[in-house]
Amino acid sequence: MTVTDTQRQPARTGGQPVLEASGVTMRFGGLLAVNNVNLTVREGEIVGLIGPNGAGKTTFFNCLTGLYKPTGGQVRFAGTPRKAPKATRKQADDPEAVRVEPLGALTPLPPKPRAVVRAGMARTFQNIRLFANMTALENVMVGRYCRTSSGALTSVLRGPKFRREEAATRARAQELLDFVGLSKSTEHLARNMPYGDQRRLEIARALATDPKLILLDEPTAGMNPQETRQASDLIFKIRDSGLSVVVIEHDMRFIFNLCDRVLCLVRGEALVEGTPHEVQSDPRVIEAYIGTGEEDDEDEVQDAHVQDTTVADEEGRS
Amino acid sequence: MTDVKTPPAEPETAAEPQGKPLAWPLGLAGVVLVIAGSFLSWSYDGQILGDLSINFYPGGLQILAIILALIALVLLLAEKGPLTKLGAWLDVTAGLRALGLTLTLYMLLVLVAISADSDGLINVNPGGYISFAGAALILVSAWLLPLRQLRDMSEARLPAWFEILSIAVLMAAVLFVAAYALGLEDAWSFILCLVFIAAVAAVLFRTGALSWVGHVAQRNRKVLTLSAFLVAFLFPFTQGGSDANMSIATQVLVFAATAMGLNIVVGLAGLLDLGYIAFLGSGAYVAATMSTSAFATIGWKPPFLVVMLIGAGVAATLGLIIGTPTLRVSGDYLAIVTLGFGEIFRFSMFNLDGNNGPNLTNGPNGVPGIPDLEIGGFNFGDVHTVAGIELGRFSNYYFLLLILTAFVILVFSRLNNSRIGRGWVAIREDEKAAEAMGVSTFGLKLLAFAVGAFLAGLAGTIKAHQDGAVSPDQYIFLESAFLLAAIVLGGMGTIAGVLLGATILKLLPEKLRFFSEYRLLLFGLLLVLMMRFRPEGLVASRRRQLEFHEEDEALAVEVEEERLAVEEAK
Ligand SMILES: Nc1ncnc2c1ncn2[C@@H]1O[C@H](COP(=O)(O)OP(=O)(O)OP(=O)(O)O)[C@@H](O)[C@H]1O
Numbered sequence A: 001m002t003v004t005d006t007q008r009q010p011a012r013t014g015g016q017p018v019l020e021a022s023g024v025t026m027r028f029g030g031l032l033a034v035n036n037v038n039l040t041v042r043e044g045e046i047v048g049l050i051g052p053n054g055a056g057k058t059t060f061f062n063c064l065t066g067l068y069k070p071t072g073g074q075v076r077f078a079g080t081p082r083k084a085p086k087a088t089r090k091q092a093d094d095p096e097a098v099r100v101e102p103l104g105a106l107t108p109l110p111p112k113p114r115a116v117v118r119a120g121m122a123r124t125f126q127n128i129r130l131f132a133n134m135t136a137l138e139n140v141m142v143g144r145y146c147r148t149s150s151g152a153l154t155s156v157l158r159g160p161k162f163r164r165e166e167a168a169t170r171a172r173a174q175e176l177l178d179f180v181g182l183s184k185s186t187e188h189l190a191r192n193m194p195y196g197d198q199r200r201l202e203i204a205r206a207l208a209t210d211p212k213l214i215l216l217d218e219p220t221a222g223m224n225p226q227e228t229r230q231a232s233d234l235i236f237k238i239r240d241s242g243l244s245v246v247v248i249e250h251d252m253r254f255i256f257n258l259c260d261r262v263l264c265l266v267r268g269e270a271l272v273e274g275t276p277h278e279v280q281s282d283p284r285v286i287e288a289y290i291g292t293g294e295e296d297d298e299d300e301v302q303d304a305h306v307q308d309t310t311v312a313d314e315e316g317r318s
Numbered sequence B: 001m002t003d004v005k006t007p008p009a010e011p012e013t014a015a016e017p018q019g020k021p022l023a024w025p026l027g028l029a030g031v032v033l034v035i036a037g038s039f040l041s042w043s044y045d046g047q048i049l050g051d052l053s054i055n056f057y058p059g060g061l062q063i064l065a066i067i068l069a070l071i072a073l074v075l076l077l078a079e080k081g082p083l084t085k086l087g088a089w090l091d092v093t094a095g096l097r098a099l100g101l102t103l104t105l106y107m108l109l110v111l112v113a114i115s116a117d118s119d120g121l122i123n124v125n126p127g128g129y130i131s132f133a134g135a136a137l138i139l140v141s142a143w144l145l146p147l148r149q150l151r152d153m154s155e156a157r158l159p160a161w162f163e164i165l166s167i168a169v170l171m172a173a174v175l176f177v178a179a180y181a182l183g184l185e186d187a188w189s190f191i192l193c194l195v196f197i198a199a200v201a202a203v204l205f206r207t208g209a210l211s212w213v214g215h216v217a218q219r220n221r222k223v224l225t226l227s228a229f230l231v232a233f234l235f236p237f238t239q240g241g242s243d244a245n246m247s248i249a250t251q252v253l254v255f256a257a258t259a260m261g262l263n264i265v266v267g268l269a270g271l272l273d274l275g276y277i278a279f280l281g282s283g284a285y286v287a288a289t290m291s292t293s294a295f296a297t298i299g300w301k302p303p304f305l306v307v308m309l310i311g312a313g314v315a316a317t318l319g320l321i322i323g324t325p326t327l328r329v330s331g332d333y334l335a336i337v338t339l340g341f342g343e344i345f346r347f348s349m350f351n352l353d354g355n356n357g358p359n360l361t362n363g364p365n366g367v368p369g370i371p372d373l374e375i376g377g378f379n380f381g382d383v384h385t386v387a388g389i390e391l392g393r394f395s396n397y398y399f400l401l402l403i404l405t406a407f408v409i410l411v412f413s414r415l416n417n418s419r420i421g422r423g424w425v426a427i428r429e430d431e432k433a434a435e436a437m438g439v440s441t442f443g444l445k446l447l448a449f450a451v452g453a454f455l456a457g458l459a460g461t462i463k464a465h466q467d468g469a470v471s472p473d474q475y476i477f478l479e480s481a482f483l484l485a486a487i488v489l490g491g492m493g494t495i496a497g498v499l500l501g502a503t504i505l506k507l508l509p510e511k512l513r514f515f516s517e518y519r520l521l522l523f524g525l526l527l528v529l530m531m532r533f534r535p536e537g538l539v540a541s542r543r544r545q546l547e548f549h550e551e552d553e554a555l556a557v558e559v560e561e562e563r564l565a566v567e568e569a570k
C-alpha cells in the first residue's frame, strides 16, 4: 500500500521541507520491518507516528538516524547553507534556548549516526539511554560534542579558546536544562532521577546537538497524566522555537492534540497519512488497532512502561 | 586533636539511647591498661622488633599502641565528656568499634610476632599481656556502647585556615609514617605498622571523619595537590642517604605513572587492555637501543629528551596500529586481542636477535649496561648533598619520575575534565547512545589508546636507564595484570585511588620479601575481598560509588522523591 498523497493536507505552518524520506525499506532476514515508507517533514511541523506494537516505528527512526542502514530507499535532509549568516553569533544572547539556522536545499543523508547528528537530526530512545553515571549537566554537555571542537592537545594545554568553549558548552547545557524544566537537577546523576525527568533530560541532550528536527520515541511512555501534559507543553515549546518534531506515541489523545499530521504504520507499511482527524476516523486505522488486539490503549502504555524500565535498568548495569 | 567549632545550635537529642552503664568506664580502663602496659616491657628478648624489653622506655611499636590508645581516649571523651561537641558530628561508637577490633588485632599480632621471632610465648613479658587485655576491654566496651545517628559531614563548616591546617597536618603525618614504616627493617614490625595505619584509617572512615576530609579536599583541591607533591618531594630527604628505600620508591613511581596512563584507557574510556605493559616495554627498548650501552644496536645517540619523545612516539604508534583493527571489536574480544598483542611484543623482542631478522634487541639477553642518564651535564649516577642530606642515584631518578608522574596526572585530569573526557565516559556508559549523540566513538577510543600508550612509552624511557638493563622477561602478562589490579584496587577513573593502589601493589611485595611466594595468592584474595565489600575501589569516584551501591541508590531515589513530594505540596 502506498501513501495516498491526495489525503495529505498542507501543514499548518507550511514551511520548507526539512526531511524527506522516500521508499525507506528495512529487512531483517525474512522480516520486512519497514516497507517502502515515505515521509516528508516540513519546517516547524509536528508529525505523529502511530501504529500497533511491532509496526516498525522504532525501526523507521533507526533508519532515519543511521543506526540501521536501510536496505532500500533514500533519506534526504535540509543541508546547512554554505555561508552561515553572522546573525547566529548575536543570537547567542537570545533568551530563547533553542536556536535554529535557516534551511538549505535537501541533500542525501549517509546512514551514519554522526553525520546525521551533524546535519541536524537528533533523537531520543524508547528505552531511555542516558549516560546513567554522569550528572544531568554532563549528559547534556555530551550532546554538545558534535558542535564543539577542542581536541586532546587543546584540552591539556587549556588555552583561552578551550576555556571559552568549555564555558559556552556549560552555559548552553544549563540553558537547555532550564528549558526542559530540570534546572534543579543539574548535579544529579542521571540514574537517580525520576522517570519523567530522565525522559526530559534525554530531550535536553538531543536539543544540545542544535538539531533542526528532533525525533522522539514514545516520550510519554510510563508518565502520569500530569507529566504527559507537561511533555506536550514541552514539545509545543520546542516547535515554537523553530524546530520540527516527529513523535512516536501510543497515547492517541496525546498525539491528536499535538500533531499537525499523523502517519500510521501497520506491519511496516504506511497505512494512512493525514490530519489527526482524518487518521482518527479512518476505518482502516481502527481496524488495524482492533485487529491486533490494541483496543485497550491505556493497558498497552502501562505494559510498555514496565518493559522499558527493565530494559533501561539492565543497560545501566551492564 | 583540635576541638571542632560548634555546629549550628541544634536541639540536644535528649532521648539518646544509653548503653550499658558499665561500657564507658570499661573503655576508659582499657585505655589506661594499654598505655600502662606499653610503658612496661613487652618482650624478654631485646633483639627483636626494635627492642621492646625495657621498662618505662617504650619502643616504636609500643608508641604506636599508645597513639591508638590515645585515639580511643579521644573517642571515649567525645562519647561522653568534654569533647561531646565533636561527638555530635562523628559516629564515635562505630569508630571505637573499629579501633577496638584493630587494636586487639595489633596486640594479638605483637604476641604472635614475639613468640615467632624468639622461641615461644614464654618470651612475652607481662606488659604485652596487660596491653592486650586493655585492647580487649576497649573492644568490649565499644560493643556495649550505643550506635548514634550520623550527621551529614558536608554541612560541617570550619574556618578555611583550619581546613588548610588539617591538610598540612595530614600530609605531615603521611610523610612521617611513610618514612617510619619504610625505615623498619624486619617484616613483623612492618606488618604491625601496616595494622596501625589500617587502624587509624578505619577509625577515620568509620567515624565519618574521612568524608569530612573528602569535603575539605574538594574545597581546597589546589592546596591538597600542592602539599601532596611537596610531601612526595620531601620524601628523599627523610632517607638519610640510604638508597634501599629510594630504589623501591622509584619503582613505585614508574608503576604509578604507568597505571595512571592505563587509567585513561580502562578507567575513562572503559576499554579493557590486557597488553598495556608492551607500551612501557617499547619505550624502554627505544631508550635502551639508543643509549650509549655497549650492547645498544642503534648508532644514533640523540639527547635524552629526543629519545623520550621517540620512545613515546613509537609506543603511541604501536597503540594506533594495534587499535585501528581491534577497537571495532568490544568488551571481551578486545581484552583477548590486547592480551595477544602483549605476548606478540614480548616474543618479538625475544626474536629480534639477528638470527630471525635484524638484530635490534639482542633477543633474550636484552640490552644490559645502560649508563645513567645525563641531562645537560647533570649525571644521575652522582651523589649530591643538599642541606647536609645525601641524595643518591635513586633520589635523582625519583625526582625525575616525580615530574613525569605529575605530568601524567596533569594530562589525565585535564583530559578527564574536558570534551574529550566526557566523550570517553559517554562511550563507557553507552556506546550506541554516544554515537547517536554525535560522539566519534571510534576516534575517541583510538585516542585513548594512543594517549595511554604515549604516556607509558615516556615512563619506559626513564625506566630503562633507572634499571640499567632491559630484557623481554620484564614485560610479561603478569605486569599488565598488576597494573590493572592497581586500578581496580584503587578505584577506576580516580587519581588518588590509582596512586594508592599502585603504591600498595608495588610496595608490599618489596617490603615483605618473605611473602613473595604467596604474592599472587594474597593479591587474588585481596581483589576478591575488594569485589565483595568495596567494588568501587579504595577511593571511589563520585560516579562509581553510586554505580555499585544499589541500596544507597534506592535510598537516594527515595530521598529525591520525598523532596519532590514536599515541593509539590508547597
Ligand atoms: N535488530 C533487529 N533485528 C531483527 N528484527 C528486528 C530488529 N529490530 C526490530 N526488529 C523487528 O522489527 C519489527 C518492528 O519493530 P519496532 O521496534 O520497530 O516496532 P515498534 O513499532 O517500535 O513497536 P513498539 O510500539 O513496541 O515500540 C518487530 O517485529 C521487531 O521484532
Ligand SMILES: [Mg+2]
Binding pocket: A057, A058, A059, A126
Ligand atoms: Mg518502538
